[in-house]
Amino acid sequence: MTLTTQGRGMLMKADVAVIGTGVMGSNLARNLARQSGHRVAVYDRDVERAQKLAADFPEADFLVASDPADLAGKLAEPRVAILMVNAGTATDSAISDLAEAFAPEDIIVDGGNSHFQDTIARGQRLEGTGIEFAGVGISGGEVGALLGPSLMVGGSDAAWQRLRPLLEPIAAKAKEVPCVDHIGSDGAGHFVKMVHNGIEYADMQLISEAFTLLRDGLGMAPAEIAEVFAEWNTGELESYLIEITADVLAHTDAETGAPFIDIVADAAKAKGTGAWTAQTGLALGVPVPTIAEAVFSRSLSSAVDLRAEGLRLAGPRPGAAATTSSDERAARIAEIGNALLLGKVMAYVQGFHEIAAGAREHGWDIDLGALAGIWRAGCIIRARLLDRIVEAFNAETRPKNLLAADYVRDVAERCQESLRATVVRAIGHGIAVPGLASTLSYYDGLRTEAGSAALIQAQRDRFGSHTYARTDRPGIFHTLWSGDRSEVEI
Ligand SMILES: NC(=O)C1=CN([C@@H]2O[C@H](COP(=O)(O)OP(=O)(O)OC[C@H]3O[C@@H](n4cnc5c(N)ncnc54)[C@H](OP(=O)(O)O)[C@@H]3O)[C@@H](O)[C@H]2O)C=CC1
Numbered sequence: 120m121t122l123t124t125q126g127r128g129m130l131m132k133a134d135v136a137v138i139g140t141g142v143m144g145s146n147l148a149r150n151l152a153r154q155s156g157h158r159v160a161v162y163d164r165d166v167e168r169a170q171k172l173a174a175d176f177p178e179a180d181f182l183v184a185s186d187p188a189d190l191a192g193k194l195a196e197p198r199v200a201i202l203m204v205n206a207g208t209a210t211d212s213a214i215s216d217l218a219e220a221f222a223p224e225d226i227i228v229d230g231g232n233s234h235f236q237d238t239i240a241r242g243q244r245l246e247g248t249g250i251e252f253a254g255v256g257i258s259g260g261e262v263g264a265l266l267g268p269s270l271m272v273g274g275s276d277a278a279w280q281r282l283r284p285l286l287e288p289i290a291a292k293a294k295e296v297p298c299v300d301h302i303g304s305d306g307a308g309h310f311v312k313m314v315h316n317g318i319e320y321a322d323m324q325l326i327s328e329a330f331t332l333l334r335d336g337l338g339m340a341p342a343e344i345a346e347v348f349a350e351w352n353t354g355e356l357e358s359y360l361i362e363i364t365a366d367v368l369a370h371t372d373a374e375t376g377a378p379f380i381d382i383v384a385d386a387a388k389a390k391g392t393g394a395w396t397a398q399t400g401l402a403l404g405v406p407v408p409t410i411a412e413a414v415f416s417r418s419l420s421s422a423v424d425l426r427a428e429g430l431r432l433a434g435p436r437p438g439a440a441a442t443t444s445s446d447e448r449a450a451r452i453a454e455i456g457n458a459l460l461l462g463k464v465m466a467y468v469q470g471f472h473e474i475a476a477g478a479r480e481h482g483w484d485i486d487l488g489a490l491a492g493i494w495r496a497g498c499i500i501r502a503r504l505l506d507r508i509v510e511a512f513n514a515e516t517r518p519k520n521l522l523a524a525d526y527v528r529d530v531a532e533r534c535q536e537s538l539r540a541t542v543v544r545a546i547g548h549g550i551a552v553p554g555l556a557s558t559l560s561y562y563d564g565l566r567t568e569a570g571s572a573a574l575i576q577a578q579r580d581r582f583g584s585h586t587y588a589r590t591d592r593p594g595i596f597h598t599l600w601s602g603d604r605s606e607v608e609i
């Protein structure tokens with residue numbers, strides 16, 4: 120019997136599968152089919168969704184599976200399957216379905232936004248089955264998934280060696296270099312993706328505060344503010360989030376003709392990665408206040424009843440703009456831009472601090488320069504300033520932390536007065552700027568040689584015998600507060 124071309128195509132097995140053909144999975148599958156030169160199988164628990172994907176993009180030549188067992192049969196061995204499903208129980212159930220159908224040496228990749236501790240636990244559960252598990256952080260949204268995301272690979276070296284030829288062709292390129300790297304074992308990929316999202320939260324919060332200051336503080340219209348963001352995007356602030364902000368602010372609602380931003384409800388949702396970054400910072404004892412404030416601000420925005428009560432509280436309300444000369448207005452805009460730049464840089468300082476601490480805690484040898492390198496393209500936080508962060512971490516004398524980098528000091532020198540003036544002005548006008556204000560407090564806290572912690576230690580010793588260190592000699596001490604107030608060395 121002679122096979123037709125179509126008949127041969129039907130028999131050819133796929134080299135990789137994508138499970139979950141929603142926003143990310145459908146685009147990632149198309150990217151794989153186009154760039155990696157491999158045949159791609161697709162499966163979704165809503166089988167019609169996967170079938171529609173194959174019908175909409177016949178050029179991708181997808182093999183559609185009807186269930187996990189069918190998927191296993193459609194994949195060449197050893198199998199590789201990439202999960203693009205919702206984090207949590209959906210991921211657990213997809214993994215257990217696959218584990219039943221897969222065999223030793225197959226690899227299950229979780230490309231969703233899973234919590235890194237879940238990734239560690241899932242890898243442990245699969246140990247003994249011989250199935251490899253890799254948690255891969257993927258960033259870039261739907262366009263990135265289609266045209267080139269940034270990929271943060273966790274898992275064993277062996278898994279990385281097998282995944283590398285598949286992932287490099289589909290990754291974004293920064294100066295010709297694919298934005299994909301092996302970050303470390305087990306949960307390392309998802310850990311850094313979590314922090315990536317934490318920085319994303321902080322950046323979005325700071326940008327939104329800058330918008331509010333321009334609007335409520337200077338009385339500018341969204342279309343005018345769009346021009347400011349577009350202008351900022353030609354300079355040091357250049358980044359994907361600034362670019363899309365200009366785009367969003369210039370957009371008009373087709374139905375009402377109003378600025379689009381005015382018809383979007385003022386309540387921000389969150390899927391969890393920002394909160395995890397803040398919680399992990401708390402657990403590791405790493406200050407990430409700008410990220411935490413960004414999470415709290417989303418919570419406050421969604422606390423509808425509380426905000427309704429809050430409207431009755433005293434205090435200045437942002438009203439008509441203070442009349443300012445065009446020179447003064449230009450100076451204020453520049454000031455807000457500088458405040459935003461320092462805020463952005465400090466969000467990276469906090470994020471890299473958390474990554475370094477997480478790496479120590481979990482025994483991952485994370486190359487911070489390489490990580491900054493793969494964030495330069497494809498991902499949501501891609502920004503011009505990442506070139507400077509890469510330079511800093513790759514310098515011959517590597518800074519102990521990002522704060523010690525010349526670039527960070529230089530931005531601080533140039534922008535701290537603007538940040539201070541912007542926050543003071545916002546406070547005077549009653550405009551909430553939690554991201555900028557907490558960044559300033561973080562910044563000033565870092566600069567403080569002797570601050571308020573001594574009193575806290577003294578109070579702790581006074582009420583709970585928690586001991587303290589002295590400034591003048593080493594050792595741990597306690598004052599006998601309830602006795603003769605003499606001091607004992609512990
Ligand atoms: N959207 C984004 O910008 C980004 C998302 N991510 C992460 O990628 C993952 C996917 O996100 P996204 O594409 O937006 O989500 P979607 O909800 O658009 O798509 C997920 C798809 O997976 C299906 N699914 C769920 N459980 C299973 C299962 N057990 N077996 C097979 N299919 C299943 C869902 O079906 P059903 O509808 O029935 O639940 C849905 O079709 C998430 O972890 C997300 O956090 C990462 C980066 C960016």
Ligand SMILES: O=C(CO)[C@H](O)[C@H](O)COP(=O)(O)O
Nearest residue numbers: 232258259389390391392499
């Ligand atoms: O991972 C992402 C981008 O990097 C996702 O878009 C993520 O869903 C964004 O988080 P949230 O929905 O909480 O705003």
